[in-house]
Amino acid sequence: MPFMASKDLELLEDHFVRFQSNRRLTSVQQQYMSKALNLTRGVWEKMVDINDRSVPMTHDGYLKLYQMSQPDLSQRFGAILLDEGQDVNPVIANLVQIQKITQVTVGDRHQQLYRFRGAVDALNSPAMRDAEKHFLTQSFRFGPAVAYVANVILSFKGEKIPLQGLGQPTLVKRALPDDLPHRTHLHRTVSGVIENALRLVNQDHRIQWIGGIDSYSLRDLEDLFYFSRHMNDQVQQRKLLNDYADYDQYVVIAKATQDPEMLRSIKIIENYPDLPKRIEQLRGASVTSELDATVTLSTAHRAKGLEWDFVGLYDDFSADPLSPDIDAGKRDDELNLLYVAVTRAMKILAVNSLVIDIMQRFKDMKQRSKP
Numbered sequence: 001m002p003f004m005a006s007k008d009l010e011l012l013e014d015h016f017v018r019f020q021s022n023r024r025l026t027s028v029q030q031q032y033m034s035k036a037l038n039l040t041r042g043v044w045e046k047m048v049d050i051n052d053r054s055v056p057m058t059h060d061g062y063l064k065l066y067q068m069s070q071p072d073l074s075q076r077f078g079a080i081l082l083d084e085g086q087d088v089n090p091v092i093a094n095l096v097q098i099q100k101i102t103q104v105t106v107g108d109r110h111q112q113l114y115r116f117r118g119a120v121d122a123l124n125s126p127a128m129r130d131a132e133k134h135f136l137t138q139s140f141r142f143g144p145a146v147a148y149v150a151n152v153i154l155s156f157k158g159e160k161i162p163l164q165g166l167g168q169p170t171l172v173k174r175a176l177p178d179d180l181p182h183r184t185h186l187h188r189t190v191s192g193v194i195e196n197a198l199r200l201v202n203q204d205h206r207i208q209w210i211g212g213i214d215s216y217s218l219r220d221l222e223d224l225f226y227f228s229r230h231m232n233d234q235v236q237q238r239k240l241l242n243d244y245a246d247y248d249q250y251v252v253i254a255k256a257t258q259d260p261e262m263l264r265s266i267k268i269i270e271n272y273p274d275l276p277k278r279i280e281q282l283r284g285a286s287v288t289s290e291l292d293a294t295v296t297l298s299t300a301h302r303a304k305g306l307e308w309d310f311v312g313l314y315d316d317f318s319a320d321p322l323s324p325d326i327d328a329g330k331r332d333d334e335l336n337l338l339y340v341a342v343t344r345a346m347k348i349l350a351v352n353s354l355v356i357d358i359m360q361r362f363k364d365m366k367q368r369s370k371p
Helices: 027-048 057-068 090-096 144-155 190-205 218-228 236-245 246-259 260-271 275-285 329-341 353-370
Strands: 078-081 104-105 169-172 183-187 207-209 296-297 310-311 343-351
Touching: 057 090, 078 296, 078 329, 090 104, 090 329, 144 329, 144 343, 144 353, 183 190, 190 207, 190 260, 190 275, 190 296, 218 236, 218 246, 218 260, 218 275, 218 353, 246 260, 310 329, 329 353
Parallel strands: 078 104, 169 343, 183 296, 183 310, 207 296, 310 343
Antiparallel strands: none
16 A cells, blocks of 8 residues: 555645546546545554454554654664665654654665555765765675676766775686586576476486575466466465456466566466476475575565675566667666676676677767767
8 A cells, every 4th residue: 555655644635656647536436536546544543453353453553653653763873774775665664754863864766666566766865965975885795797787787877986806806607617516596487496406307407496486476477377277266366367358368467567476477377388397396495594595586686785705697678778769767776786796696697688788878978978
């Protein structure tokens, strides 16, 4: 619910995303809006009523309730530190900014990954306008080679302060060596993780899934497989049956919207006619500890804050962040994700075709700018 992530102290019409536009509502739409607003306020009242258990309280709910109380922390603390300040919900940012004590915000604007969830960059908010700013421009995780790749990516965001790699020498290659005892693959999409895992399981790899295998929507993919085979009685996710008349409609919508998760899921189903059996293989090859794994798989989002010796980027980063058709916000989101992904490697980074293309365009741009 957008209200819970907002700084607002009251549930308003603005929190209905569908009606967040400058156009005026018709009388019928306004009636629906008023009715929906009253019903939603009723749900919220039930949620916060400790004597009413019909609507359970959520983590987001009690955080919102705390923020609405506008607590004064000055009686207990002399300073407050907001970490990951580039990726906070307005509700958290407001909790910090209302305090009358020293405020310290730490973050990296190039690691903002969750704008699609409503997260904002508190580092650049008006409340931090007069704040003293310090920039972290050095990393001991990797050497100059990875830093160079990162700086090329950030140059397309207009970054002027270069990142220095002060760690051990790092190699940048097009592919990881075959004889490594362990490697990590980072992906843009969940379906990309699954696609890669299906390939790796045939090579007798023991696979660690960052976040656990059950968090990668394998059951949803299996449901889609049964849906494509008209075996609707095997589909556990009823929403799939409610949202699409049949699998053909799912394919049409996927192609029309160019949704990367949907398109890659379709590709997996086409390539693996025995998909349920393959998914069972994946579960059998899954391990929980990196010490027991030969391969670690993750999305780039989940890899944030982590590091590995040998990292390869999978070729499912399909959106071209430098396309003239992409809006500035989406461009920065994709460049941020690539930046986070390439800076996870400590010894060897294997780049994908998108990063190679970006580096070539950077080189061409430099050549053209020469007198």
